Amino acid sequence: MNMRRHTPNPMLARVLLALSLAAPALSVQAASCPSEDFEIFAQAYVTQPKVRQAHTRLPLWLRQVALEKGKLVEHESNSKSPWDLLNTALKSPEIVTRLPHAVLLRDHDGETLRILAFERKGCWFLDRLEDWSLGALGEKSDAPLGERAYQRGNRYKELALKESSSTTVALLEAALASYLQGAREGSAKAAYAAAGLSLSGEAPRLDNSRIQSLLESAAPTIPEAGLTLANFYCDQGDYDTQRPCANPQASLNALLGAARLGLPDALAELGGAYAAGTIAPQDPKRALSCYQQASARGGEGLEPSIQRLRNQGVTADNTVPCL
Numbered sequence: 001m002n003m004r005r006h007t008p009n010p011m012l013a014r015v016l017l018a019l020s021l022a023a024p025a026l027s028v029q030a031a032s033c034p035s036e037d038f039e040i041f042a043q044a045y046v047t048q049p050k051v052r053q054a055h056t057r058l059p060l061w062l063r064q065v066a067l068e069k070g071k072l073v074e075h076e077s078n079s080k081s082p083w084d085l086l087n088t089a090l091k092s093p094e095i096v097t098r099l100p101h102a103v104l105l106r107d108h109d110g111e112t113l114r115i116l117a118f119e120r121k122g123c124w125f126l127d128r129l130e131d132w133s134l135g136a137l138g139e140k141s142d143a144p145l146g147e148r149a150y151q152r153g154n155r156y157k158e159l160a161l162k163e164s165s166s167t168t169v170a171l172l173e174a175a176l177a178s179y180l181q182g183a184r185e186g187s188a189k190a191a192y193a194a195a196g197l198s199l200s201g202e203a204p205r206l207d208n209s210r211i212q213s214l215l216e217s218a219a220p221t222i223p224e225a226g227l228t229l230a231n232f233y234c235d236q237g238d239y240d241t242q243r244p245c246a247n248p249q250a251s252l253n254a255l256l257g258a259a260r261l262g263l264p265d266a267l268a269e270l271g272g273a274y275a276a277g278t279i280a281p282q283d284p285k286r287a288l289s290c291y292q293q294a295s296a297r298g299g300e301g302l303e304p305s306i307q308r309l310r311n312q313g314v315t316a317d318n319t320v321p322c323l
Contacts, residue, residue: 033123041124042103045116046090056082056126057119063130065159067137072155085129089114104170110152110178111135113170132159132171134178146187153178153193176203183214192218192225199228199237208236219257226258227266234279248279255279259290260323264299267291267322271305284314290322 032054034044044051059078062085066073079085093105093112101124103116112135117128134152143151156175160168176197182190195214198206206214215232218225233254234245245251255273258266271290274283288309295302 036123038101038118038120038124039098042098042118045118045124045126046096046103052083052086052126055124056086058082060126061128063128065132065134065137067134067155072158082129085131086126089116089129089131099166102166106170106174106177107135108177109135109149109181110156110174110176113156113174115167115170130167132156132167132174134174144187146182146185146190149178149182149185150187150190150193153182153190153197157197172197172203183217188218188221188225191215192222192228195225195228199232205237211237219254223258223261223263223266226254226261227263227269230254230258230266230269245279252279256323262297264294264297267294267297268299268302268305270322271302275305275309283320284309284312285317285320286322288314288316289320292316293322 033041034048034051035041041055045055059080060082062075062077062079062082064075064077066075089105093114094107095105097104097106099115101118101120103118105114105116106112111133113132115128115130115132116126117130118124119127134155137152137155153175156171156178160171160175163171176194179190179194179197183194191214194206195211195218197203198211212229212232215225215229219229220226230251233247233251235241235243236246252273255266255270259270267290270280271287271294272278273280274287274290276282288306291302291306291309295306
């Protein structure tokens with residue numbers, strides 16, 4: 001009996017050969033992904049050089065900021081060999097935060113801020129490195145202690161106004177960290193800026209005792225800080241809840257301090273306190289004197305308050321000054 005001889009199909013043979021060669025490669029690629037869970041993957045990427053080599057898309061998109069002629073300038077470029085930059089970025093960061101699809105690297109003083117942004121295609125791959133670090137771009141070396149950190153905080157805020165939501169949060173956190181460093185170095189401006197940024201809700205909320213301490217350190221030389229402190233003694237930064245002043249005597253003392261520094265708003269608020277008898281005994285004549293002094297120093301919108309007291313029969317009395 002004659003057996004029919006089957007001639008191999010050359011096309012099918014090539015397909016089978018290709019699949020047999022590709023299967024190990026695909027298996028290795030799948031196995032090389034540390035994890036589909038981004039947090040686990042990010043830990044491996046940060047700590048393992050081999051993972052960085054395998055999961056960095058080249059050329060890597062770079063965003064960096066520079067200070068040129070006193071102005072912040074952003075630069076974008078691509079790098080086929082970004083390893084030195086990556087190693088520098090990952091060198092002993094004090095704080096590592098994992099955001100959705102990104103890793104944030106920064107220090108406690110706001111000098112360093114870098115963002116590693118990832119994209120998922122099968123596994124995670126580094127798609128972009130952003131370096132917003134301003135620590136090396138500080139003010140002149142002869143700047144007063146605390147001034148460099150204060151200016152750095154201002155520049156982070158400037159950058160935050162231009163960026164997307166996720167980057168904005170990181171930049172404002174770096175601004176707060178910079179202001180706090182300036183406050184530790186004795187800068188009243190930095191202390192006031194740190195308290196204000198924290199109270200604004202744009203950056204992490206510091207605890208009340210720390211906010212109070214920052215404002216108290218700034219109030220003797222910055223009248224706006226004294227006014228903020230006066231309100232903080234009353235409401236503890238809880239603006240939405242109507243309640244009696246928590247510490248009226250401390251609030252009055254802070255308000256008097258700001259008024260003595262000549263701040264029109266503080267003089268006007270002091271007039272309101274004397275008119276209403278809230279944090280100080282009611283004293284219409286003293287209230288009128290405060291309103292008039294605030295108006296003389298450039299305060300606006302005070303005429304209705306002055307006229308209201310006059311309609312009540314209150315007249316100016318030089319023997320009852322505001323302060």
